[in-house]
Amino acid sequence: MSSLLNPMRRASLDQKHLRGLGATTELPPRQRDSWRHVRAARRVVWVLAFTPIASVIQGALLPFAGRGRVEFAVFYWAVVARLLGLQVRVIGSKLPPRRQRVRPVIYVCNHSSWLDIPAIGGQLRACFVSKDDVASWPIVGTIARLGRTVFVSRSRQGISRERDQMQGRLATGDDLILFPEGTSSDGSRVLPFHSSFFAAAYGDAAPLIQPVSVVYDRLAGLPVCRSSRAVFAWYGDMSLAPHFWRVAQWRGKRVTLLFHVPLDPADFPSRKALSQAAWQVVADGAAALRQNRPAAPLPAAAPGVAGAPALGAA
Numbered sequence: 001m002s003s004l005l006n007p008m009r010r011a012s013l014d015q016k017h018l019r020g021l022g023a024t025t026e027l028p029p030r031q032r033d034s035w036r037h038v039r040a041a042r043r044v045v046w047v048l049a050f051t052p053i054a055s056v057i058q059g060a061l062l063p064f065a066g067r068g069r070v071e072f073a074v075f076y077w078a079v080v081a082r083l084l085g086l087q088v089r090v091i092g093s094k095l096p097p098r099r100q101r102v103r104p105v106i107y108v109c110n111h112s113s114w115l116d117i118p119a120i121g122g123q124l125r126a127c128f129v130s131k132d133d134v135a136s137w138p139i140v141g142t143i144a145r146l147g148r149t150v151f152v153s154r155s156r157q158g159i160s161r162e163r164d165q166m167q168g169r170l171a172t173g174d175d176l177i178l179f180p181e182g183t184s185s186d187g188s189r190v191l192p193f194h195s196s197f198f199a200a201a202y203g204d205a206a207p208l209i210q211p212v213s214v215v216y217d218r219l220a221g222l223p224v225c226r227s228s229r230a231v232f233a234w235y236g237d238m239s240l241a242p243h244f245w246r247v248a249q250w251r252g253k254r255v256t257l258l259f260h261v262p263l264d265p266a267d268f269p270s271r272k273a274l275s276q277a278a279w280q281v282v283a284d285g286a287a288a289l290r291q292n293r294p295a296a297p298l299p300a301a302a303p304g305v306a307g308a309p310a311l312g313a314a
Contacts, residue, residue, distance in 0.1 A: 036249035036250075037249065039248070039249055039251070040248035040249040043083055043084055043085065043248040044244070044245070044248055046083045047080060047083050050079060050080070050083065051080075051139075051143065054072075054076045054079075055142065055143065055146055057072060058072055058073065058076065058147070059146060062146065062148070067099070067125075069148070070125050070174075073121065073147045073148070074122060074123070074124070074125055076121075076147075077117065077118040077119075077120075077121030077122035078118075078121075078123075079122075080118040080122070081115075081118040081119055081122050084115075084118065084247065084248060085248075085250070085251055085252075085253055086118065086119060086253045086254070086255060087218070087253065087254040087255070088119050088123060088254075088255055088257065089254055089255070089256045089257070090123060090256075090257050090259065091256060091257070091259065091295055091296070091297070092258055092259030092260060092296070092297035093259060093297070094123065094124065094210075094259055095208070095210060095262065097125055098125065098173055098174075098175060103205075103206055103207060103208050104170040104171075104173075104174070104175050104205055104207040104208070105126070105175045105207055105208050105209075105210055105262070106170075106175070106176045106177075106178055106200065106201060106207045106208070106210075107120075107124060107126060107177045107178065107211075107212050108178045108179075108180050108193070108197075108198075108209060108210070108211050108212065108278050108282065109177065109178070109179055109211075109212040109213075109214050109282070110181060110190040110191075110212075110214050110282050110283075110286055111179035111181050111183070111184045111185065112184050112185050112186065112187035112214070112216070112234070112235065113184060113187070113216070113232050113233055113235075114184075114234050114240060114243070114244075115216070115232060115234075115255065116179075116184075116214055119214065119255045119257065120177060120212070120214065120257065121147070121177075123257060124175070124177060125175065126174065126175035126176055126177045127147065127148045127149060127174050127175070127176055127177065128144070128147065128149045128150070128176075129149070129150045129151075129152060129166065129177065129178050129179075129197075130144060130149050130150070130151055130152070131151070131152065131153070132151040132152060134149070134151065135149075140240070148174070150165060150166055150169060150176065159196055159199055163199040163200050163203070166200035167200050167203045167204070167205050170200065170203075170205035170207050171204065171205045175207075176200070176207075178197050180193035180194055180197040180198070180275060180278070180279070182194050182197070183235065184233070184234055185233070185235055186229070186230070186233045186235055187215075187216065187229045187230075187232060187233040188226065188229060188290070189283070189286075190213075190279065190282055190283040190286050192279060193275040193276070193278060193279040193282075195270075195271045195272040195276075196271075197275070198265075198271040198274050198275045198278075199271060201265040201271060201274060202265055202271060206265075206266075207265070208262040208263065208264060208265075209262060209263040209264075209274065209278055210259060210260065210263070211260040211263070211278045211281040211282045211298075211300075212257055212258065212259055212260065212282065213257075213258040213281075213282050213283075213285030213286040213289060214255065214257055214258075214286070215255065215256050215258075215286050215290055216229065216232040216253070216254070216255045216256075217254055217255070217256050217289055217290070217292065218252060218253065218254035219231055219232075219250060219253055220250065220251060220252040221251075221252035223292050224290075229290075231246065231247065232247065232253075232255075256289050258286075258289060258295050258297065259297060260282070260285060260297045260298050260299070260300075261281075261297055261298065261299040261300070263277060263278060263300050267303060268303050269303060277300040277303070278300065280300065280301060281299075281300050284298055285297075285298055
């Protein structure tokens with residue numbers, strides 16, 4: 001009987017928490033609704049005003065070698081996150097800038113929202129790897145190209161070509177940011193990683209792999225629960241504009257980026273073993289953050305040591 005009551009009690013607590021935040025599926029009270037719309041409109045205007053100016057500057061920087069175009073992309077995403085009212089908390093150590101190390105890095109992250117882009121992009125001097133249909137999206141595609149995004153088809157036929165493209169970027173001085181789930185989730189778990197995304201880890205560039213757990217853990221200044229996590233999650237066939245407007249209405253938003261111990265692909269016998277190890281670390285770290293437990297960088301399990309899957313929703 002207690003096993004039945006506990007989920008019911010959690011669901012009840014989640015609904016009370018949402019009502020306390022004013023985040024029900026119905027419209028909030030009129031006064032609160034009007035203030036939220038004013039807040040959202042202000043944020044949208046600031047982002048739309050800042051983006052064309054930043055795009056001109058970034059477009060002017062692109063033809064020139066050096067770190068200017070990389071540094072400005074980081075600045076742009078950090079400003080966008082701030083304009084949206086998103087606080088970014090970092091736990092663990094990011095690797096030093098590329099000029100201070102020999103080997104490139106591929107950052108592998110879980111993915112639950114378009115907010116991941118400004119949250120991560122404002123912290124890492126690296127290029128995103130994205131599905132190729134994003135290149136055709138209005139405004140978003142232009143921003144992605146200015147940020148020197150690597151576009152991939154994710155088809156089996158294109159694996160070799162896209163591996164060479166990513167290895168070429170690594171060899172010329174870029175680091176990369178991957179979302180190996182291949183899609184965004186509802187934020188309640190980390191989907192399995194596709195090993196094909198790790199093809200670029202084996203080659204002449206010899207990158208390190210740094211797993212990163214990404215969890216939205218505060219809303220209106222309060223811990224995020226199962227129900228309020230839906231405010232951040234953007235997945236399936238959700239439209240971008242309505243979700244952007246919804247997110248922009250909220251205050252007290254926070255995302256935590258948990259940087260784990262880097263992995264050396266040479267320590268793993270195959271890309272499948274490497275992807276499983278990276279997934280395990282990201283999933284375990286994300287589970288701790290979702291449950292509001294103390295979180296710290298995690299090392300990967302030794303190759304050949306099976307870990308219990310951390311796919312349970314929290």
